[in-house]
Amino acid sequence: MSDLEPRLRGFSTRAIRAASRVPRIDQQPTSVPIYQTATFASSDADELGRVAADPRAGYAYSRISNPTTTALGDAYAELAGGEAGVALASGMGAIHAALASLLETGDRVVAPIAIYGSTRAQLLRIFGGFGVRVDSVDTTDLDAVGAALAEAPTRVLYAETIANPTTYLADHAALAELAHRHGATYVVDNTFASPYVCRPLELGADLVVESATKFLGGHSDVIAGVVAGSAARIADVTRVQIDTGATLGPLEAFLVLRGILTLAIRVERHARTAAGLASWLEAQPGVRSVLYPGLSSHPQHDLAVRQFRPGVSGGMLAFEIDGGRAAGRAVIDALQLPELTASLGSVHTMVVHPPSTSHRQLSEADLERTGITPGLLRVSVGLEDLEDLQADFGEALMVARRSADAARAPVPAVAAN
Numbered sequence: 001m002s003d004l005e006p007r008l009r010g011f012s013t014r015a016i017r018a019a020s021r022v023p024r025i026d027q028q029p030t031s032v033p034i035y036q037t038a039t040f041a042s043s044d045a046d047e048l049g050r051v052a053a054d055p056r057a058g059y060a061y062s063r064i065s066n067p068t069t070t071a072l073g074d075a076y077a078e079l080a081g082g083e084a085g086v087a088l089a090s091g092m093g094a095i096h097a098a099l100a101s102l103l104e105t106g107d108r109v110v111a112p113i114a115i116y117g118s119t120r121a122q123l124l125r126i127f128g129g130f131g132v133r134v135d136s137v138d139t140t141d142l143d144a145v146g147a148a149l150a151e152a153p154t155r156v157l158y159a160e161t162i163a164n165p166t167t168y169l170a171d172h173a174a175l176a177e178l179a180h181r182h183g184a185t186y187v188v189d190n191t192f193a194s195p196y197v198c199r200p201l202e203l204g205a206d207l208v209v210e211s212a213t214k215f216l217g218g219h220s221d222v223i224a225g226v227v228a229g230s231a232a233r234i235a236d237v238t239r240v241q242i243d244t245g246a247t248l249g250p251l252e253a254f255l256v257l258r259g260i261l262t263l264a265i266r267v268e269r270h271a272r273t274a275a276g277l278a279s280w281l282e283a284q285p286g287v288r289s290v291l292y293p294g295l296s297s298h299p300q301h302d303l304a305v306r307q308f309r310p311g312v313s314g315g316m317l318a319f320e321i322d323g324g325r326a327a328g329r330a331v332i333d334a335l336q337l338p339e340l341t342a343s344l345g346s347v348h349t350m351v352v353h354p355p356s357t358s359h360r361q362l363s364e365a366d367l368e369r370t371g372i373t374p375g376l377l378r379v380s381v382g383l384e385d386l387e388d389l390q391a392d393f394g395e396a397l398m399v400a401r402r403s404a405d406a407a408r409a410p411v412p413a414v415a416a417n
């Protein structure tokens, strides 16, 4: 931008130019700057043509690419063990871009029965609406997955590292091998684990997706998504992101980058507290079962040991209490510390009753098929002190037991007069 003869210009012109002058500095900032700009100026028409056509050649327009957002995609790729990565507007945007980069009308997706409700809705409503066939299978049953893949040509086998909300695990090495044997691409949602706990690409997955809103961001103050994989696959995902506009803003990218700085120590602590809360819950009256991959009672504990960072099984657990739906809701209402919100992976402990929130789209029959029992509660264990959480859950369980007892007590006869 030339500033020749500024005295000859009007006040508005001078104000716009003066306030748009980007400082040139010789020292590198230690944090990734927030490039809060929609546009980037090129030196000539040729360069503008080049960068507008190919985001790898430079920056033109922040829907296409932005340095802060690119820094997040690159950081995630490195942590996930991928050749390349891209950051998008949300976890759902990331799942959509990953799938849309692979699917065409007439294609088939095989996905778990136990899957995040909005992912199921996206598969059925959006991709189903464009003529993609979606079949569900129990992805913990490898024979059933093999049979489903043998039944018809499949473009995508989809799985979640730790299923929401049941904490059932996907055996990535086995599922990737099955997918590839049947000519399918293996796509994994790693949101519940984070790359600190599990890296599906290193176990054979072709694309890994995460809601960066969760453990990566870590403070429930940002909505974002990320995808990693080979450079060729990520170029295809990026094409969808550009064309659909599922672009992440630079401020949001910065917040996730800041979260990643402390990902390891946060997830270590989430996992330690979750393990402590899970084994304590197992011993509480009124608690029927506890699902946490780090417990030896978890049906796939051996797989957790094989597939996860040693001794770190993440911050997500689920438990089922006596008394069904009413008791589940009573516990939620009695808890004082946790946030009543449907999210996870935050410094705040969050408890949900999936049958009435994240999985409310499912019929009673589907809830049963997915292992979501009426009294199931999902806990995203935060960074509070374990003793405080135990005290709060102890109180809430007692309130739920009392209200269940009161509901069972015979109604006193009313004297007739």
Ligand SMILES: Cc1ncc(COP(=O)(O)O)c(C=O)c1O
Pocket (backbone or CB within 6 Å): 090, 091, 092, 093, 116, 118, 119, 160, 164, 189, 191, 192, 210, 211, 212, 213, 223, 224, 225, 342, 343, 344
């Ligand atoms: C497993 C899983 N995947 C994807 C998403 C979607 O993420 P976002 O809300 O960032 O779109 C969620 C959100 O809860 C989730 O739990």
